Amino acid sequence: MLVLTRRRGEGVTIGPTIRVVVLGIKGGQIRLGIEAPPAVEIHRDEVYARIQEENQSAACTGVVPLDAFRRLLRTGRRSIA
Amino acid sequence: MKFLSTRFGTLEVSDGSILTFPSGILGFPDWTRYVILDHDTDAPFKWLHCVEESGLAFVILDPALFDANYRVEISAEVLAEVKGTAGDALTLAVILTIPSEDPGRITANLRGPLLMNPSTKLCKQIVLSDEYPSRYPIFSMPSVRRSVQTESRSEAIPA
Numbered sequence: 001m002l003v004l005t006r007r008r009g010e011g012v013t014i015g016p017t018i019r020v021v022v023l024g025i026k027g028g029q030i031r032l033g034i035e036a037p038p039a040v041e042i043h044r045d046e047v048y049a050r051i052q053e054e055n056q057s058a059a060c061t062g063v064v065p066l067d068a069f070r071r072l073l074r075t076g077r078r079s080i081a
Numbered sequence: 082m083k084f085l086s087t088r089f090g091t092l093e094v095s096d097g098s099i100l101t102f103p104s105g106i107l108g109f110p111d112w113t114r115y116v117i118l119d120h121d122t123d124a125p126f127k128w129l130h131c132v133e134e135s136g137l138a139f140v141i142l143d144p145a146l147f148d149a150n151y152r153v154e155i156s157a158e159v160l161a162e163v164k165g166t167a168g169d170a171l172t173l174a175v176i177l178t179i180p181s182e183d184p185g186r187i188t189a190n191l192r193g194p195l196l197m198n199p200s201t202k203l204c205k206q207i208v209l210s211d212e213y214p215s216r217y218p219i220f221s222m223p224s225v226r227r228s229v230q231t232e233s234r235s236e237a238i239p240a
Contacts, residue, residue: 038156038157038158039158039161039162041158041208043208047192047208047210047211048107048208050192050211050215051107051108051190051192051193051206051208051215052107052108053108054176054178054190054192054193054215054216055106055107055108055109055139055176055190055193055206056108057178058139058140058176058177058178058179058190059108059109059137059138059139060181061138061139061140061177061178061179061181062088062181063088064124064126064140064179064184066124
């Protein structure tokens with residue numbers, strides 16, 4: 001990992017189109033400003049990680065419990081009538 | 082084409098049914114080509130099965146079946162990735178997580194829905210903000226009862 005020290009108001013440029021600026025520092029938190037082309041997706045790490053994790057769990061499904069599905073849906077239908 | 086599935090054995094699908102996720106599904110960036118397997122059952126789920134990796138498959142569901150109000154805003158960039166235009170009828174699916182020890186506790190990932198463009202066969206997993214739960218319990222919600230009956234369609238709204 002490349003490590004750089006920056007002060008408030010300073011930034012780094014990544015490639016020809018992406019710029020990250022330190023907007024402010026308060027307590028343990030740092031506010032970052034990011035300029036990037038719209039096609040570059042930017043997300044907080046944890047949001048991405050959460051979905052990745054959920055995808056990994058979902059991919060472990062072996063067999064769908066068809067009976068449970070049917071039973072639960074039937075229960076739903078019955079309660080309408 | 083023929084492909085091997087660790088769950089279902091050797092399967093044959095038409096080339097035209099292949100869906101492409103140019104950026105892959107999150108956590109599985111190396112695999113981009115999938116097919117949807119329909120089941121001859123009355124259960125509403127389908128399998129999204131990778132044709133490149135025999136063990137990679139997800140159970141997916143039309144979110145309108147359990148939440149008629151689920152709406153997702155599609156940015157212009159996402160729309161461009163599936164080569165869609167504002168008038169296209171795009172479809173949404175959500176991935177289900179089915180715990181083997183308690184199948185009744187099935188959850189749907191509403192934070193990372195799959196956007197599909199049926200006309201270009203291009204798809205993308207969208208990342209939504211954390212107001213959408215990644216583990217939404219689909220069978221414990223009262224809305225299941227209503228939406229099973231209405232058969233409403235989920236909508237993907239181009240922004």
